Amino acid sequence: MNLSISLTVNGERRDVALDDPRVTLLDLLRERLHLTGTKKGCDRGQCGACTVLVDGRRINSCLTLAASLDGAAVLTIEGVAHGDTLHPVQAAFIAHDGFQCGFCTPGQIMSAIGLIAEGQAGDDPERIREAMSGNLCRCGAYAGITEAVLDAQHTLAAAEKGRAA
């Protein structure tokens, strides 16, 4: 059975013919589109390593069948920087030591970008931790991650203000 879907991945239209409906968005990205930045940790929704944005919302790509996503816009870690200029969240993760081994980092960064866009966490570190709770870090870089999210949030808000002025 052939299922065709059409997606926008990091701004580029991709038409995909799926020979098997079992393909998750995560496997589609990694195995077929060769975007291996998105990681597979648990493969069952518990760790957040596979977090990407679909239509602007952060989701676990390991639990989403690609065949369900016809017409969706997907943003992965490969799509957030502008050329050599890092996305402010990427830059903040480096500045605040928001990682050690880096395996969870693409998921953390995508989740943080989603969180900042949701605009719900404010300046409260406890609310940031709660809002990032779907992303586990086995290295325990949580303190740096929280600082990075707070910092990036300020940078993005300042940039937004600058644009509005």
Next chain:
Amino acid sequence: MYEFKFHRPATVRQAANLLAKNEDAKLVAGGHTLIPVMKQRLASPPHLVDLSKVENLSGIEMKGRALSIGAMTTHADVAGSPIVGEAIPALAYLAGVIGDPAVRHRGTIGGSLANNDPTADYPAACLALGATIVTNKRRLKAEEFFAGLFTTALESDEIITRVTFPLPKKAAYVKFRNQASRYALVGVFVARRPSDVGVAVTGAGADGVFRVTAFEEALKKRFASKALEGLSVPADGLNADIHGSAEYRAHLIGVLAARAVDAANGK
């Protein structure tokens, strides 16, 4: 995951026909329960019927004095809805403490109810608030809908289309989370309804969600946490696992019910 055929119907009727025609076919909504279960090979439906492109299954609106939520509405949409926040803030709060943000962006109210996980949150709200589960075939009262662990009154070709909640006078949900899984170790939903009181417990019952009639009777006389003093729930019939004994869960039910009543009273 074992192989399956994938169907993408556009209407509820097409979806129901696909279920009726293909033995052991299953619906997939957010997939946040079904896909992991299939990956673990605990389920192997030969056909999946995808609800994501079916029209008129999501959305939130007031219908007279009741709040109506479409089956495919995600937990995040319920949590963030100004309509729910105004009508039943306790329900918006409940949706906002399900799992984590990524789970809430995909998981749906219909999937959660159809799954009837004994530690899921929505079943407690439905039972305490006296919700009606509307399907392509009939309207089921929450009371008749939940039928034990992972079991509901749904027939194999029945599809939840929406859930309606009559507005309570006051309500609150208090959840004691398992810190790792974030499911409810125990969750208690309390609702003061126009002519009734509902106290429903999730996470604790060996048969899934249940009402605590002794608490309800006491709260009908006086809707205050003091009314629950001296009352308790027997540990018989409660879950026991590595996270907590049946006695511990019984104790938590009393504590959380009192907190929920206080929260409903704005204390």
